Amino acid sequence: xxxxxxxxxxxxxxxxxxxxxxxxxxxxxxxxxxxxxxxxxxxxxxxxxxxxxxxxxxxxxxxxxxxxxxxxxxxxxxxxxxxxxxxxxxxxxxxxxxxxxxxxxxxxxxxxxxxxxxxxxxxxxxxxxxxxxxxxxxxxxxxxxxxxxxxxxxxxxxxxxxxxxxxxxxxxxxxxxxxxxxxxxxxxxxxxxxxxxxxxxxxxxxxxxxxxxxxxxxxxxxxxxxxxxxxxxxxxxxxxxxxxxxxxxxxxxxxxxxxxxxxxxxxxxxxxxxxxxxxxxxxxxxxxxxxxxxxx
Ligand SMILES: Nc1nc2c(ncn2[C@@H]2O[C@H](COP(=O)(O)OP(=O)(O)OP(=O)(O)O)[C@@H](O)[C@H]2O)c(=O)[nH]1
Numbered sequence: 001x002x003x004x005x006x007x008x009x010x011x012x013x014x015x016x017x018x019x020x021x022x023x024x025x026x027x028x029x030x031x032x033x034x035x036x037x038x039x040x041x042x043x044x045x046x047x048x049x050x051x052x053x054x055x056x057x058x059x060x061x062x063x064x065x066x067x068x069x070x071x072x073x074x075x076x077x078x079x080x081x082x083x084x085x086x087x088x089x090x091x092x093x094x095x096x097x098x099x100x101x102x103x104x105x106x107x108x109x110x111x112x113x114x115x116x117x118x119x120x121x122x123x124x125x126x127x128x129x130x131x132x133x134x135x136x137x138x139x140x141x142x143x144x145x146x147x148x149x150x151x152x153x154x155x156x157x158x159x160x161x162x163x164x165x166x167x168x169x170x171x172x173x174x175x176x177x178x179x180x181x182x183x184x185x186x187x188x189x190x191x192x193x194x195x196x197x198x199x200x201x202x203x204x205x206x207x208x209x210x211x212x213x214x215x216x217x218x219x220x221x222x223x224x225x226x227x228x229x230x231x232x233x234x235x236x237x238x239x240x241x242x243x244x245x246x247x248x249x250x251x252x253x254x255x256x257x258x259x260x261x262x263x264x265x266x267x268x269x270x271x272x273x274x275x276x277x278x279x280x281x282x283x284x285x286x287x288x289x290x291x292x293x294x295x296x
Pocket of ligand 1: 009010012013014015016017018094155156157159186245247262264269
């Protein structure tokens with residue numbers, strides 16, 4: 001039987017960070033992982049986090065729970081017919097309801113081959129503290145992802161004071177009294193904690209709160225000319241708080257290769273890129289098509 005882990009969590013919470021670290025730890029244990037990545041948006045940006053020797057299937061458009069169980073089944077079939085692997089890690093989009101994603105993975109076809117260990121939800125601790133500021137449907141999804149987890153990572157703990165960190169754990173435990181909670185930075189959790197999952201997972205939760213029509217949309221933008229970094233950062237500071245996530249490569253004036261850029265909940269990360277990547281950025285949020293982007 002191959003163990004299956006489902007990674008859940010709101011946009012930008014740290015799922016890819018968790019995936020990367022889990023893959024590293026699995027390989028260090030001599031295990032062969034395989035990955036299914038479900039990206040919200042057209043750019044397979046996060047798949048660069050997965051080494052080329054790891055079997056990978058990507059579902060770019062839509063989300064694993066809405067695109068139908070058939071598509072997910074086909075991806076799993078594809079993996080099962082490919083090179084040998086021991087553990088399957090599935091990263092869902094930040095917009096996925098974890099129980100629906102789990103439903104899509106459960107299939108009688110693989111019942112004797114896959115052992116579904118459970119849902120690991122990564123929660124952005126800072127965002128959790130400020131959850132009241134989220135639009136109601138987003139907040140509902142955010143809490144559902146926490147409520148249905150079997151293991152919870154209270155991530156980005158480095159951004160909180162000690163008393164805030166203690167409050168986050170206490171409050172998260174109230175939302176989900178059954179899951180084991182680990183405070184993390186960059187979603188680093190020891191593999192043995194993750195592997196204990198099935199021991200604590202007696203049954204999967206089935207009820208779920210209704211989440212009606214989330215207004216999330218995505219937009220892929222391509223820079224046609226370089227942008228001044230200062231102008232771009234000014235634009236970031238003025239963004240409405242309904243823009244949840246951006247990732248991609250920004251063509252910055254005076255810098256040879258487009259820079260790796262990440263934005264999650266007001267936090268910005270720039271990294272130099274040594275390869276010339278296409279200057280494209282995925283924006284995820286509400287009404288993203290109406291947003292004016294510098295140099296586009
Ligand atoms: N300060 C801080 N930043 C973090 C931490 N974990 C992740 N990040 C940053 O948060 C951003 C999003 O991290 P990802 O791991 O890509 O999050 P994700 O959940 O996969 O994002 P989506 O797939 O877009 O939903 C990146 O810029 C990370 O470097 C953390 O513990 N502390």
